[in-house]
Amino acid sequence: MVEKKARYQNRIELLQGTLDLLILQTLQWGPQHGYGISVAIRNRSGELLQVDTGSLYPALHRLEKQKWIKAEWRISENKQRAKFYQLTSAGKKQLTRERSKWSQLSDAIAGVLQPGEK
Amino acid sequence: MSFWWRKRREEELDAEVRSHLEMAARERMERGKTAEEAEHAARREFGNVGLVREVTRDAWGWGALDRLMQDLRFGLRILAKSPGFTAVAILTLALGIGANTALFSVVNGVLLNPLPYPEPEQLVELRESKPNFATGSISYPNFLDWQKDNRTFASMAIVRGNRSFTLTGLGEAEQVDAVFMSTGFFEQLGVNPVLGRAFAPGEDRIGAAPTVMITGGFWKRKLGSAQDILGKSLTLDGRGYTIIGIIPASFDLLGSLRTPEMYVPIGQWSNPLLMNRAAGLGIGGIGRLKPGVTVQQARADMERVTQNLAAAYPETDKGIGAAVIPLRKWLLGSVEPFLLVLFGAVGFVLLIACVNVANLLLARSTGRAHEFAIRAALGAGQGRIVRQLLTESMLLAVIGGGLGVLLAAAGTRAALGVLPTTLLRATDVVVDGRVLLFAGSISLLAGICFGLVPALKTRKPGVHETLKEGGRGGSGARHRAQGALVAAEMALALVLLIGAGLMVRTLAALWNVNPGFEANKVMTFGFSLPPSMRNASPEAIRAKLREVHDKFQAAPGVQGVAFSWGATPLQGDDEWLFWIDGQPKPASESEMNWAIDYVVDYDYLRIMGIPLKSGRFFTAQDDEHAARVAVVDEVLANQFFAGQSAIGKHLHLSGGEILEIVGVVGHVKQWGLDTDDKETLRAQLYTPFMQLPAKGIGGGAGVVVRSDQPAAVFQSIRQANNQMSSEQVVFGAQTMSEVIASSLAERRFSMILFGIFAGLALLLASIGIYGVVSYLAGQRTHEIGIRMALGAKQTDVLRMVLGAGMKMTVIGIFIGLLAALGLTRLMANLLFGVSATDPLTFVGVGTILAIVALAACHVPARRATRVDPVVALRYE
Secondary structure, eight states: HHHHHHHHHHHHHHHHHHHHHHHHHTTTTEEHHHHHHHHHHHHHHHTTTOOOOHHHHHHHHHHHHHTTEEEEEEEEESSEEEEEEEHHHHHHHHHHHHHHHHHHHHHHHHHHHHHHHH | OHHHHHHHHHHHHHHHHHHHHHEEEEEEHHTOHHHHHHHHHHHHHHHHHHHHHHHHHHHHOOOHHHHHHHHHHHHHHHHHHHHHHHHHHHHHHHHHHHHHHHHHHHHIIIISSSSSSSSSEEEEEEEEEEOTTTTTTTOOOHHHHHHHSSSSSSEEEEEEEEEEEESSSSSSSSEEEEEEEEETHHHHOOOOOOEEEEEEOOTTSTOOOEEEEEEEEHHHHHHOOOOGGGGGGEEETEEEHHHHHHHTOOOTTTTSSOOEEEEEGGGGOOOOTTTOOTTOOOOOEEEOOOOOOOHHHHHHHHHHHHHHHHOOOHHHHHEEEEEEEHHHHHHHHHHHHHHHHHHHHHHHHHHHHHHHHHHHHHHHHHHHHHHHHHHTTOOOOHHHHHHHHHHHHHHHHHHHHHHHHHHHHHHHHHHHHHHHHTTTTTGGGGOOOOHHHHHHHHHHHHHHHHHHHHHHHHHHOOOOHHHHHOOOOHHHHHHHHHHHHHHHHHHHHHHHHHHHHHHHHHHHHHTTSSSSSSGGGGEEEEEEEOOOGGGGHHHHHHHHHHHHHHHHSSSSOOOOEEEEOOOBBBTOOOOOEEEETSSSSSSSSGSEEEEEEEETTTTTTHHOOEEEEEEOOTTTTSSSTTTEEEEEEHHHHHSSSTSSTTOOOEEETSHHHHHHHEEEEOOTTTTOOGGGGGGOOOOOEEEGGGGHHHHHHHEEEEEEEEETTTTTHHHHHHHHHHHHOOOOOOEEEEHHHHHHHHTTHHHHHHHHHHHHHHHHHHHHHHHHHHHHHHHHHHHTTHHHHHHHHHTTTHHHHHHHHHHHHHHHHHHHHHHHHHHHHHHHGGGGGGSSSSOOTOHOOOOOOOHHHHHHHHHHHHHHHHHHHTHHHHHHHHHO
């Protein structure tokens, strides 16, 4: 019971960090609304990454609270009112940090995995 | 961040989710789905809208408050669902918190609030320390020298209370309580007159023109609050006093026995002893230290001053020092221990209330174990469940606390009615902000205390076990916790009961103390001659007094009347200095012997019911023309004439008179039933009233009356008095029984409160053990059914259930006895005639508690024996 809970928490932790990076990266190409972000991540990952709305919206609101992104109500290209998120300058710096952290992590993981595959 | 900000964000979040769903649906429609299909698919893809909203709200950082509101709503629902449990729990808490709040408001008003004067920490009580009195009267000449010679006081003033004047020329003649004081007294306490001014320097000197300050109360009562009153004259004891100022009605001269209505400069006191350096006239002083001066420095300074005086006036001032006592300690020193012990006791009541509610919650949480297991299975975190339980107990605590404050407000008002008048500043006892803060704090603390035990216990059992048990619940650990709580409750109750028992035994011992006279047949009052008699000849005054005596004697219901001057048992003391004839005259007054003097009529002994031990008492012939005689008490006789007869011996008084001892009588407990034995000055000396110089009795005297109805007889005396003269006043009637009762007031008050607290504790503890034993027996119905089906008799079942209850009781009583052994020592100075570890009280009270607990367990035990095995086994 306790173990299960701990594993569950780990998954959330990992996803959260990664999701923040993915959102910030997506917004670098321009302001986007929540639905647009989820579609963009799905398309760019070759349909591999399905973003759960229950994670996406809390992440968006958290990033907004940390002032890395800011929100604004606009009319979409389909003439629909939607809340558009946009990177702030602090958000851009955060994205750079997150990216370098991610590449370090993936390098490290790759390093660990390689000798085993030989 | 307001509620409105939050509401707008909620709406925005709704709109955001809606736009997400619309966009998702629209894209699907563009790919050729029907509107309905597209909408369903978009919703499916989105997931649980409510959940998404909730987790997003969590990201705002406001989840905690939200959850709290949720917990509160749920908690209220749960409490409303079991009104019986809720009512018992809330009532228990309200009693505990209410009793504590009420007592705290007394402690707050009396002990915690600063004295109602500016910079009260600079104020000290000043007294002369003498061989027989650690805090004796200051003589006026010594005071004048203290004032002149000290270096550490910003100011000093003296007061002599408990004086009264006959007021004439303003309606019916009456006796008005007054205080003599020196100039600067009101300035020192920061009291400003509402009208006029305070006494000017020099106005307090002997020979100054008579002036008077009146209180706002007197101003209103006798003068209709007229604004043009300054400069007008009041006739007091036949002399005109100019009104110079009005003291606010709110001013309270702390420590004065009666509330005075006027203040008169000390120089107006026509007492021939006023300028006598050795006289003890009941004068007290108050001083204000210079800023930055400590009490120790002031003491050292006064030590120097008094030593110089002793060197200058060895005959009167040898061995006389100055007592410098912080005013707060002087005024509150005697009530502090009483209040603190009571406060400790009432804390125990709250603890028992908490334990009781904890037990109730524990029993109920067992019933709810199934609910918690299901919630845990559905994903509620353990922390969340604990928080929910704590919220529920907090709710109980807050509601109980609120009700408790209401109880306290009502209870405090009732308690003030029985508060002893000696408990100073009782008017300050109100439910103020600090009291509310206290009530709030103890409520929350109590909530955490009694909520935490069951909450943590609930956390223990795993989900599987509880669900498997099928809601039958009840693990051994929880039963042990309940047993421990009941034992704790019994222990706490026992400590309180023992405390109450010791107080009861103290009061009983005090009531059995023989005061040395028959209190239940005697009353006393004050009498003053018409002011016009004041300057009459000694013969005229004595003739008038004899006439008054005969008139009073003839009043219906009166069995005897005697004038009395000097000391009155338990009321006021007066001392004379003497040496034994045949011994050399002591060099100074402080080396003379002291005796309490009673200057009384010949009938006094019979009226008071004091036993004659040998010789004779006075007769009507021991008057101003006869040789001067005296009667002494056994203490004086034993102290100065041990092994020989005192009768026929002679005493020299410090004033020069020689008295022959003609009789020995029993000792009277002048200093009070409890403390008299411990005093050093106990020798008593009686002299005939008519042999007192007429100058001393010109104003009036005390009167003691013997009657079968001491409370009612004053009415007929008042009638007899008014028939004689409209300017002759009788006042201050008191029966001796009242005097004795009020001397025990503090102890009686403590005993009553202790009794109430102990009663509450006993009730709560009985409910506690009854509840737990009932509950445990109920849980074992199944087992009992099996036992009975297998042939157990009713007595076996009875013994089993009773045994479980009595085990907790015995453990509790054992712990309680040990705790009481340690704790009752703290109340040792409240006790009289009984030891703090009195075995009889300990054993007796322990037995009573055991019997009550047995009775409380017996009810559920009997119920258990009536279990029908068939029903019990079919059940479940």
